Amino acid sequence: MSSKGNSRPPLRETVVSNTSQFDLLGLLRNLWDFRLLLWVFCKRDLKGRYTQTIFGLGWVILTPLITVGVFVIVFGLMVKVPTDGLPTIMFYLVAVIPWYAFMNVLNPSVQMIEGNAGLISKVYFPRLLIGGSYAVGAAVDFLIAYAFLITPFAIAYGVWTLQLLLLMPLLLGCTLMIGLGVGLMLAPLNAKYRDIKHLVPLALQLFYYSTPAIYPVSAVPSWAKPWYSVNPLSLVITSYRDAMHGEWPAQSTLLTLIAIAVVCFTVGVLIFQHFEKNVVDTL
Amino acid sequence: MTWAIRCEEISKLYRIGKSNVTAAEMVNQQLRRAFGRVVNPLRKPAVKIAYEAPGTHTILDGLQTEDAPLNHFWSLRDINLEIGEGDRVGIIGPNGCGKSTLLKILSRITSPSSGKFRFRGRLISLLEIGTGFHGDLTGRENIFLNGSIMGMKPKEISRRLEEIIEFSELGELIDTPVKRYSSGMYVRLAFSVAAHLESEILIVDEVLAVGDAAFQRRCTDKMLQVADQGRTLLFVSHDMDAVNRICNRAVHMAHGRIINDSRIEQTHLQASRDSAPTVSDITRSYIRSGIAMTSEVVWAESEAPLFDDCVRLDSVRIVDLDGKPSAQFDIKASCTVEITFTILKEKWPINAHIHLKDLAGHYLLFSMDNHQAPPGVRAIGQYTERCTIQSPLLNVGDFRIDVELWPGSEAEHRIIQSSVLKFSVADDSQAAGVRGNWPNTWPGCLIRPHLPWDIQMSPLREKP
Numbered sequence: 001m002s003s004k005g006n007s008r009p010p011l012r013e014t015v016v017s018n019t020s021q022f023d024l025l026g027l028l029r030n031l032w033d034f035r036l037l038l039w040v041f042c043k044r045d046l047k048g049r050y051t052q053t054i055f056g057l058g059w060v061i062l063t064p065l066i067t068v069g070v071f072v073i074v075f076g077l078m079v080k081v082p083t084d085g086l087p088t089i090m091f092y093l094v095a096v097i098p099w100y101a102f103m104n105v106l107n108p109s110v111q112m113i114e115g116n117a118g119l120i121s122k123v124y125f126p127r128l129l130i131g132g133s134y135a136v137g138a139a140v141d142f143l144i145a146y147a148f149l150i151t152p153f154a155i156a157y158g159v160w161t162l163q164l165l166l167l168m169p170l171l172l173g174c175t176l177m178i179g180l181g182v183g184l185m186l187a188p189l190n191a192k193y194r195d196i197k198h199l200v201p202l203a204l205q206l207f208y209y210s211t212p213a214i215y216p217v218s219a220v221p222s223w224a225k226p227w228y229s230v231n232p233l234s235l236v237i238t239s240y241r242d243a244m245h246g247e248w249p250a251q252s253t254l255l256t257l258i259a260i261a262v263v264c265f266t267v268g269v270l271i272f273q274h275f276e277k278n279v280v281d282t283l
Numbered sequence: 284m285t286w287a288i289r290c291e292e293i294s295k296l297y298r299i300g301k302s303n304v305t306a307a308e309m310v311n312q313q314l315r316r317a318f319g320r321v322v323n324p325l326r327k328p329a330v331k332i333a334y335e336a337p338g339t340h341t342i343l344d345g346l347q348t349e350d351a352p353l354n355h356f357w358s359l360r361d362i363n364l365e366i367g368e369g370d371r372v373g374i375i376g377p378n379g380c381g382k383s384t385l386l387k388i389l390s391r392i393t394s395p396s397s398g399k400f401r402f403r404g405r406l407i408s409l410l411e412i413g414t415g416f417h418g419d420l421t422g423r424e425n426i427f428l429n430g431s432i433m434g435m436k437p438k439e440i441s442r443r444l445e446e447i448i449e450f451s452e453l454g455e456l457i458d459t460p461v462k463r464y465s466s467g468m469y470v471r472l473a474f475s476v477a478a479h480l481e482s483e484i485l486i487v488d489e490v491l492a493v494g495d496a497a498f499q500r501r502c503t504d505k506m507l508q509v510a511d512q513g514r515t516l517l518f519v520s521h522d523m524d525a526v527n528r529i530c531n532r533a534v535h536m537a538h539g540r541i542i543n544d545s546r547i548e549q550t551h552l553q554a555s556r557d558s559a560p561t562v563s564d565i566t567r568s569y570i571r572s573g574i575a576m577t578s579e580v581v582w583a584e585s586e587a588p589l590f591d592d593c594v595r596l597d598s599v600r601i602v603d604l605d606g607k608p609s610a611q612f613d614i615k616a617s618c619t620v621e622i623t624f625t626i627l628k629e630k631w632p633i634n635a636h637i638h639l640k641d642l643a644g645h646y647l648l649f650s651m652d653n654h655q656a657p658p659g660v661r662a663i664g665q666y667t668e669r670c671t672i673q674s675p676l677l678n679v680g681d682f683r684i685d686v687e688l689w690p691g692s693e694a695e696h697r698i699i700q701s702s703v704l705k706f707s708v709a710d711d712s713q714a715a716g717v718r719g720n721w722p723n724t725w726p727g728c729l730i731r732p733h734l735p736w737d738i739q740m741s742p743l744r745e746k747p
Contacts (some may be wrong), residue, residue: 011483014406016391017399038429044417051419061307122410123432124391278396280387281297 017206022273030126037125046112046140060141061148063255064100065252068092075214084216086244087157090150094240095213097145101172102179102233103204105131106278109183110200113279121280128272131184137151142172153242163243170254171236174261178232181264188275191280232260285403287484287515288366288389292398295359295539296351296383299343344538358384360539361398366532368403368483371506371516373530373562375523375569381539382519386410386488389517404483405539407433409473411488418462422472425461443479450505451475452498466719471493477498478505485612486517502529507695514601521736523566523643527727533565563727571681576610576705578602588698590690593628596666599686601704610706614731615716617674620704627663633661635668638685642705647682647729651689677719678731681708 050056068089075081076088083091113120114131120127130167146168154160190196211233220228228234235257239249347356359381366372374382377417387393389400390408416425428445430440448457451471461469471494477485487506494502506529510516520526526533535543546562576625581598582588588596600621603609612618636651682686683705688698714720717733725731 015401016388016394016398017393034431036437037431037434040428044428048417048419058542083355121387121433122390123408124406125432126436158437165298174516280393 027273033130034125034129038129038132038136041129042136045129045133045137053251060144064096064149067096071214081215082219084218084241086241087159089153090157090244091158091241093150093153097142097150097235098171098175098236098240099233101138101142102175104141105135105176106183107200108134109180110186110190111197113187114194117283121283127276128269131180135180138178139172142192159244161243161246163246163248167239167243171239174232174257175236177261177265181268184268184272188272188279191279202237230256232257285368286365287368288314288400288402290362290364291402292731293359293362293388293395293400294357294397296355296396297358299354299356300705303477304379314614345644347538357539362541366515366517367484368515369510369513371510371530372518373526373533374517374519374536375526375533375566376536380536381537382490384520386486390708402484405434406484406486407477407480407482408486409477409488416461421460422457425472426476430480435480439481447475447479450479467494471498474502478509482514484515488519489521494594500642523570524565527563530562533562535565561724565681574642575703575706578704580703580705584629588700590688590696590698591630593626593630594633594688594690595624595625596626596688596698596700597623599700599703601706612708614679614704614708614710615674617671618706619671620668620684621667621669623665623667624688626661626663628661630658631661631694634689636687636689639669640683641729642681642683645729675709675731675733678728679708679725680729681705
């Protein structure tokens with residue numbers, strides 16, 4: 001406890017002004033000061049998501065499992081979409097689960113200011129942490145699904161490879177960075193124009209169909225091919241599929257993916273930081 | 284003295300009207316404005332409105348729209364404020380004066396449009412009940428959640444956990460989800476967390492009003508204790524008693540500016556007679572703002588308060604020794620309340636009552652004429668009754684008087700004129716009266732009667 005003696009170390013002085021200069025060091029120090037809040041938010045979200053549910057965390061596995069089940073029946077058994085020689089279940093698992101990770105970070109991030117208005121308008125903390133907690137939450141969900149669905153099925157079907165394990169952290173990291181980056185760009189906009197949150201699911205749906213989730217890239221006509229080499233989710237999904245064939249993805253694929261992820265994330269953080277200070281006034 | 288918070292020229296601009304003016308509308312407005320200037324360069328700027336609410340209350344004054352872009356106003360304008368370490372500062376002012384905006388800026392929830400501020404150490408703010416509480420989590424879990432939102436480490440929270448739970452008086456309920464709490468329980472937990480966490484600066488908006496009386500008292504004590512530990516307290520309230528009790532400095536805001544500020548109040552022992560206003564001066568002037576003093580009310584016959592066609596109140600006055608109505612008295616002068624009424628019918632035993640309160644509503648005294656009034660039913664006629672409030676009795680301050688004509692216990696109604704007279708008592712600080720030779724500020728108590736003192740001196744026995 002502070003005493004009135006002079007032995008106390010000097011207090012840290014904080015200066016707050018309206019300058020829009022980006023201060024990376026200050027941001028990092030601030031995030032570090034509040035690092036525990038990230039954990040607390042994650043716990044809060046997790047608890048909030050699964051209280052008063054019967055299956056609790058089981059939903060993390062059930063949701064992709066049911067989706068994949070439907071895909072297998074509809075596209076695998078009925079439409080007979082080609083799967084590039086992969087077991088149908090695996091073909092869809094490695095598409096659906098990364099896609100869910102992407103959506104689980106993007107959707108809540110877009111609404112993070114609106115959804116936490118009560119908190120944001122009453123307490124100060126680095127608002128980036130909310131987005132960070134969504135990313136951690138999506139990562140946890142992904143890892144559970146990866147451990148309990150992708151890995152066991154891959155082993156069962158004999159398509160488990162070292163590549164499938166080693167690529168996962170990189171691909172997951174890029175997926176989350178892109179989702180969070182886009183979310184951070186749109187969140188301040190959504191605080192002011194709530195149209196965004198209606199537009200995002202529509203855009204995501206279009207994006208979903210332009211991503212080789214339910215079909216292989218090999219089925220795509222050649223005029224559309226360039227899109228599939230810059231669509232980051234396409235790169236992620238095809239990388240997983242290649243990995244199950246025991247192949248490393250092309251260097252260019254990974255570099256494109258990393259570049260997109262870094263740019264998305266950086267731009268997202270910069271935009272968010274710029275609007276963060278006064279975003280309360282637009283709520 | 285070292286400062287804890289220093290504001291330099293803080294201003295905050297807000298928009299008037301719709302929050303979503305589309306880009307097209309903005310362009311449209313700007314174009315029209317620019318075009319208007321070309322056509323008529325002498326034309327005055329478009330917005331120079333003092334927003335007047337019905338009545339006389341000014342919502343925005345002219346200075347708040349001056350130099351502001353179209354459809355904007357200054358919620359805060361050039362606030363300069365330096366708050367010393369360990370100060371307990373009360374910020375008071377009417378609704379919409381910018382108090383909450385200032386607190387929001389100081390808590391870093393929003394940023395100033397221009398200007399800057401600095402603070403030393405950690406800053407915790409309690410702007411609303413249960414901020415950052417999660418309904419599904421228990422009280423105990425929420426202490427950790429809330430504590431970390433305020434930037435505390437789990438270790439620090441654990442260390443204080445027992446103290447926090449004890450202060451909140453929630454007992455067993457601490458392990459119940461907070462969505463089952465009453466609002467009083469909510470605020471008890473929230474305040475306990477904020478007050479017990481280790482921060483150098485604590486900002487409290489008016490949230491304590493929800494707690495019960497006992498808890499409010501303990502909050503007051505806690506806030507004083509907080510300041511004793513060298514922590515700085517910033518407190519917004521409409522409860523002038525709380526401000527008087529807790530704060531050693533009061534800042535009065537209106538229309539986005541600081542209009543009155545007591546310097547740090549020394550103990551009344553040191554304050555010199557010509558010092559800056561004290562906290563109680565400022566709270567009093569705030570209570571008084573917008574209220575006109577009234578020394579005399581005379582009713583026309585048709586509008587006069589009438590009871591049962593039997594008694595009519597004609598006039599009430601407060602007069603000085605010469606019998607002249609006055610609303611301003613010196614502390615050494617007596618004043619007299621004069622009530623004139625007419626008995627039209629012999630039916631009730633009418634008594635006149637007066638209730639003396641201060642402007643904040645503290646009830647000082649009650650007096651009635653039953654010693655002098657004739658027994659039984661009042662005879663027809665006009666009566667003028669005078670009651671002298673002798674000096675020394677009242678301290679410096681603003682007072683109001685309710686006048687009542689009471690027709691006896693059986694009547695269901697009576698005539699009551701609430702706050703019909705309002706007057707002030709001032710002190711010229713001359714060495715006279717109860718003050719005697721005391722040269723300093725007299726504390727802001729309600730009354731200043733002359734009490735007899737007895738002094739006994741016994742000579743010291745010499746040691747053998």
